[in-house]
């Protein structure tokens with residue numbers, strides 16, 4: 303196994319950081335790694351807002367549902383869809399298609415993961431913060447986003463002050479189908495539920511009694527941030 307694969311397979315989110323800053327050069331390399339990612343039609347539709355202002359960090363931590371690491375991480379980056387650049391270059395571009403919002407979300411995810419892996423390869427750690435979308439409009443206001451841009455998620459980065467276990471994933475057979483969609487084998491899910499139950503019960507922090515099926519079906523039974531479509535529409539995105 304090469305060191306790139308080792309870094310990828312060793313991933314686990316880090317939510318506790320030492321106060322040590324990330325060096326300027328390191329951060330530049332992390333962002334450069336993000337910029338090197340593929341980009342749909344080379345649209346380059348992502349903006350990253352680095353939040354260094356401690357008051358704004360505090361407000362963003364609250365917006366994300368009081369996630370303390372948004373404040374305590376050495377770096378906090380907010381990834382945004384950005385069609386403002388394109389509409390500045392040519393004001394009559396049509397950026398309100400849902401397809402273009404999907405492109406922005408996909409490209410942002412790809413860029414962000416390059417950043418996180420680059421950071422992890424340097425011994426740093428991090429975690430994505432989708433919780434920002436709990437209060438998308440307020441986050442947008444704090445960061446003074448213009449029209450045709452929208453927040454997607456944040457990312458905490460820093461020196462790890464914890465060493466959590468790697469979380470088991472669904473087996474390859476469940477995720478990868480051959481030539482056509484294959485019906486879900488519930489026995490495989492049962493085995494995975496057992497593995498996740500053991501993981502939850504024995505992990506070093508936040509232990510609980512639950513299975514993967516219980517967790518995800520619980521989450522998908524309620525509404526999922528129904529304010530997001532109106533938010534995107536208010537930014538001139540995903541209207542048709």
Ligand SMILES: Cc1cc2nc3c(=O)[nH]c(=O)nc-3n(C[C@H](O)[C@H](O)[C@H](O)COP(=O)(O)O)c2cc1C
Nearest residue numbers: 313314315317366369429430431432433434455469
């Ligand atoms: C887009 C995205 C948003 C996420 N948002 C949050 C978040 O707001 N807070 C948090 O603690 N973890 C968040 N996570 C981390 C996931 O909970 C985590 O990746 C998942 O449980 C798997 O654990 P692992 O990353 O340690 O393997 C997010 C992950 C992704 C990909």
